[in-house]
Amino acid sequence: MSEEAVHVMLAYEDPSDQRSLSPDYSSSAEESHEKTELPLDSADDPVPYVGQRFPSQDAAYEFYSEFARRCGFSIRRHRTEGKDGIGKGLMRRYFVCHRAGNTPAKAPSEKKAQRNRKSSRCGCQAYMRISKSAEMGVPEWRITGFANHHNHELLEMHQVRFLPAYRTISESDKNRILMFAKTGISVQQMMRLLELEKCVEPGYLPFTEKDVRNLLQSLRKVELEDDGVDLLRMCRNIKDRDPNFRFDYTVDCSGRLENIAWSYASSVQSYEVFGDAVVFDTTHRLTAFDMPLGIWVGVNNYGMPCFFGCVLLHEENLRSFSWALKAFLGFMNGKSPQTILTDQNMCLKEAIGIEMPATKHALCIWLIVAKFPSWFNAVLGERYNEWKAEFYRLYNLETSEDFELGWRDMVNAFDLHTNRHIANLYALRPMWALPYLRNHFFAGMTAPGQSKAINAFIQRFLSAQTRVAHFVEQ
Incomplete structure (x- = not known):
């Protein structure tokens, strides 16, 4: 009997299962059809064999996983079968090569661009099947099918450790990484320090920089959830001390804080007097938590900035902005401002049209x-400052007719006919150019020089290291 025949018989040792492992296991057209065959006998590296027994399916998985690691691949849990052939009363389980199966092509979407990621799956049919049985009333699992054929190259020992199945960060390493993160050092520096501590060559840790970044991101999410709880608790405590303090919030489907807005009694009083013109600045983020921040600001009769309210948003979309504006109007007893100044944001523009028509x-x-x-x-290039001076001259003109003529001359003089930013600015001119806004009251906040005072005021509330719960106290 040929060696290939032995392999085939071994793969289908169970006579009740003379069939292909899965209909989706056909080889990919992009992959080579040459198969990598592993030796089935080695004194040093135990190989799975039909009839081999295990006390549990987890023990069988660990055994096969270690075998795969030595050979240059990894495995994953595949389908299960029960007494009814589907899964009821688990009786049979398949473990397959990590490159088994084929990834179905996604239908192209016009709304969302698809990332062209190449799948690692190539229809490999290497697998191990275990079945449940009972000897003398003691349940056990035994191998009833095993195939060692791979239609792809196997990895060398120094390469296999980069497979996701074998990349792990121990608890002690997690603690060290967390400690390093608090000192502010980079992930690259963390990796170099851990390599020195463990006396391993560069690149030989059991995890990668990407794993460390994912760990830190997950820890940051937990920290953010904790801060959300602290923030709500603090708002409630302030409300207990000051019944005129106002706040509102939403939670997601998991009960986690999603959006929150707040304002103080003094802010509501200031808005009653100075709330005809408002700036809603949404260009900042709380850096430590990557949360969009919106601040409502105005100016008093001395031209000094005054705080009206604040909001932290989960996302910058129409739903979030609409909720924020509703919350603000609720704080201010339903009074809308005469004018509102914002950054260029289409979702925010639409929300203002709906909530503040x-x-x-x-x-x-x-x-x-x-x-x-x-x-x-x-x-x-060198003409940038010259163009900027001309832009300010046009911005401060008295009439829209003069602006139109001056804008045309500026575009010709600086050869900006095809510049998309110039085209966009011109299309939006009724929303920013003073010749179109002089009939509306903005409390002097349309002057470029006013930005320094307002930005300095906003920076008082911002700090990359500030915890969210402390932020509301400021």
């Missing part, structure tokens, strides 16, 4: 100007 919406000129270096520096 009578309010004049305009764009903060200083938030627009802040983007000019990235938009025009490379395009205009």
Whole structure:
């Protein structure tokens, strides 16, 4: 009998299972059809064999996983079968090569761009099947099918450790990584220190930089959830001390804090007097937690900034912005401002149109100007400052007719006919250019110089290291 025949018989030792492992195990057209065959006998490396017994399915999995690691691949749990042939009363389980099966192609989506990731699956049919039995009334699991054929190259020992199944971070290493993170060192530095501590060569830790980054991200999410609980508790405590303190929040389907907004009694009083013109600045984030932050600000009769309210959002979309504006109006007893200045954000623009239909919406000129270096520096080169001076001249013109003529001349003079940012600015001119806004009251906040005072005021509330619960106290 040929060696290949032995392999085939071994793969289907159970006469009740003379069939292919799975209909989706056909080889990929992109992969080589040459098969890698492993030796079935070795004194040093025990090989699974039909009839081999295990006290549990987990013990069988660990045995096969260790065999796979030595050979240069990893395994995963596949399907189960029960007495009814489906899964009821588990009687049979399959473990397969990590490259088994084929990933079905996703239908192209017009709404969302698809990332073209190549799948590692190539229809490999290497597997081990175990079945449940009882000897003398004691349940056990035995191997009833085993195939060693691989239609892909196997990894060398120094490569196999990079497979996800064999990358692990021990509890002691997690504690060290957490300690390193608190000192502020980079992930690369963490890896170098751990390599030195463990006396291993660079790149030979049982985990990668990506694993460390994923760990830190998961820890940060837990910290954020803890901060959310602390923030709600603090808001309730402030409400107990000051019944005029106002806050509102939403939670997600898992009961975790999603959005929260708050305002103080003094802020509500200030808004009653100075709330005709409002800036809603949503361009900041709490860096430590990657949360979008919105702050409502106005100016008093001395031109000094005053705080009206604050909101932390889970996402920057129409639903979140609509909720934030509703919460703000609720704090302010339903009074909408005459005018509101914001950054250029289509979702926010739509939300203002829905929640504040009578309010004049305009764009903060200083938030627009802040983007000019990235938009025009490379395009205009040495003429950038000259163009910027001309832009400010146009911005401060008295009439829209003069603006239209001046804008056309500026585009011609600087050869900006095809520049998309210039086209976008022109399309939005009624929302930012003073010739179109002079009939509306903005309390002087359309002046570029006002940005320094308002931004300095907002920075008082921001700190990358501030915990969210402390943030509300400021």
